[in-house]
Amino acid sequence: xxxxxxxxxxxxxxxxxxxxxxxxMSTNHKDIGTLYLIFSLTxxxxxxxxxxxxxxxxxxxxxxxxxxxxxxxxxxxxxxVMIFGAIMPAFVxxxxxxxxxxxxxxxxxxxxMNNLSFWILPFAFFxxxxxxxxxxxxPAGGWTMYPPLSLQGESVAYxxxxxxxxxxxxxxxxxxxxxxxxxxxxxxxxxxxMPVFVWSWLITAFLLIAVMPVLAGAVxxxxxxxxxxxxxxxxxxxxxxxLFQHIFWxxxxxxxxxxxxxxxxIISEIIPTFARKPIFGYRAMVFAIASIAFLSFxxxxxxxxxxxxPMGAEIFFMYATMLIAVPTGVKVFNWVSTxxxxxxxxETPMLFSIAFVILFTIGGFSGLMLALAPADFQYHDTYFVVxxxxxxxxxxxxxxxxxxxYYWIPKWSGHMYSETWGKIHFWSSVxxxxxxxxxxxxxxxxxxxRRIPDYNVAFANFNMVSSIGGFWFGASxxxxxxxxxxxxxxxxxKAADRSWEGAKGLEWTVPSPAPFHTFDVPPVxxxxxxxxxxxxx
Amino acid sequence: xxxKTDIEMAARxxxxxxxxxxxxxxAVSVFLLSIVQMLKV
Numbered sequence: 001x002x003x004x005x006x007x008x009x010x011x012x013x014x015x016x017x018x019x020x021x022x023x024x025m026s027t028n029h030k031d032i033g034t035l036y037l038i039f040s041l042t043x044x045x046x047x048x049x050x051x052x053x054x055x056x057x058x059x060x061x062x063x064x065x066x067x068x069x070x071x072x073x074x075x076x077x078x079x080x081v082m083i084f085g086a087i088m089p090a091f092v093x094x095x096x097x098x099x100x101x102x103x104x105x106x107x108x109x110x111x112x113m114n115n116l117s118f119w120i121l122p123f124a125f126f127x128x129x130x131x132x133x134x135x136x137x138x139p140a141g142g143w144t145m146y147p148p149l150s151l152q153g154e155s156v157a158y159x160x161x162x163x164x165x166x167x168x169x170x171x172x173x174x175x176x177x178x179x180x181x182x183x184x185x186x187x188x189x190x191x192x193x194m195p196v197f198v199w200s201w202l203i204t205a206f207l208l209i210a211v212m213p214v215l216a217g218a219v220x221x222x223x224x225x226x227x228x229x230x231x232x233x234x235x236x237x238x239x240x241x242x243l244f245q246h247i248f249w250x251x252x253x254x255x256x257x258x259x260x261x262x263x264x265x266i267i268s269e270i271i272p273t274f275a276r277k278p279i280f281g282y283r284a285m286v287f288a289i290a291s292i293a294f295l296s297f298x299x300x301x302x303x304x305x306x307x308x309x310p311m312g313a314e315i316f317f318m319y320a321t322m323l324i325a326v327p328t329g330v331k332v333f334n335w336v337s338t339x340x341x342x343x344x345x346x347e348t349p350m351l352f353s354i355a356f357v358i359l360f361t362i363g364g365f366s367g368l369m370l371a372l373a374p375a376d377f378q379y380h381d382t383y384f385v386v387x388x389x390x391x392x393x394x395x396x397x398x399x400x401x402x403x404x405x406y407y408w409i410p411k412w413s414g415h416m417y418s419e420t421w422g423k424i425h426f427w428s429s430v431x432x433x434x435x436x437x438x439x440x441x442x443x444x445x446x447x448x449x450r451r452i453p454d455y456n457v458a459f460a461n462f463n464m465v466s467s468i469g470g471f472w473f474g475a476s477x478x479x480x481x482x483x484x485x486x487x488x489x490x491x492x493x494k495a496a497d498r499s500w501e502g503a504k505g506l507e508w509t510v511p512s513p514a515p516f517h518t519f520d521v522p523p524v525x526x527x528x529x530x531x532x533x534x535x536x537x
Numbered sequence: 538x539x540x541k542t543d544i545e546m547a548a549r550x551x552x553x554x555x556x557x558x559x560x561x562x563x564a565v566s567v568f569l570l571s572i573v574q575m576l577k578v
Contacts, residue, residue: 178560179553216568
């Protein structure tokens, strides 16, 4: 296996002593990864609190707790915070921590830009969240910011500036990841020998630099429409509000894959470890990720079937969308094939990964239903859509992040987490998340619209069940927080360098916790120890 | 041996900066393309 060189040949400096120097001025990929993960967990709970308000209001028909405008602020902020504040930074944090360790690099290629990428984010979210306290309130037109609705209110400039900052942060993070993966790999770590997680992030980073500027362009035009009297999206002035939807979803659909491709990479690391088998079809997995990324650029209008597209466009986008099921199916079958005949054990990361495969597939199937243009006329803007994307993003993206946290936290902290409490967290989460979201399919099929604070009494029972699931799922995440805090600060159980029996890859050759500096001397890599096995066979 | 490693690393970092510039240039181009309509104003 690779010989791990973990110390600098110069003065063996460790982490800076002062708090400010260590965390605010950090250029170390592990510390910046930790900052990203802490930030994302904080945003996860803030966004989760917004979700609790939504589910509390929807517990019963009629107006319960909040004013309708505040409800709309909650749905909008919940999405913005969860997408840009929780899921994306969590994946960037995981990339920061693990990509250099997995490819045998001493750090990210551009460490100072890495620092800037992170520290932009707290300011962006402070500004975004502060709009809730401004006269007139925060954004309430939905995270998609369709004009003219999104242009109401006085907080538009703050929201758009916050989105610009998030975009700049994401683009800089993506550039850093591309530069690191393409240039900083240890000798012998060929592209087709990289772990699937690294591949998934390389492709995700390309998606990011291709579409985040499109979002920036769209919101810039919103800004000029609002404050500089342009009419890009103003029908009265000769503009076209549907144009915004096209531009937004040209960003928005690849954005969905930005939030799921790294999850595919994580699951492709964890399942082989706990099945004690190399991943089945390594190259097919890589090409499937690339195929999904390509297809993500030619399906955007499936979000707009109900807007009045020409028939030819409806048919094209319907078939293009259904095509995504092919590479996604390749991935699902390969994960199952990896498990087939393996010596499986069911530690918490594996449990979350198996739940991911099953529940993400449910989200995928409901996505196929939505891809059918004629059917989408029925489903559009109903709770069926809400159920669909929460299966993809909660039991998909969020579950993969939890799986990754349990899988790699021994390497990060040097301690093992409590397996008992990890499993309690898993079972509590996996049951409650289905109680929360599965009834929403029925609500949607019965015609309940999304983004409303009140509803017909016909929808009462399923909404009550869904809300109970929501409160239960929210409470379950406090267990997650407890497990992490216990593991990092109180756990007595030391983690081995190779924390899992079946784990392979360079990251497991360095001590646990990973030293402040790793791979200052490039490691020597032997193919038979790579996580996906020897691809030359 | 160590000097060789340092030289190799310096070369890698230089290549990484070029990669970053290309990727950044691409991102800026996409942004400009996405607001190309503003030129019509």
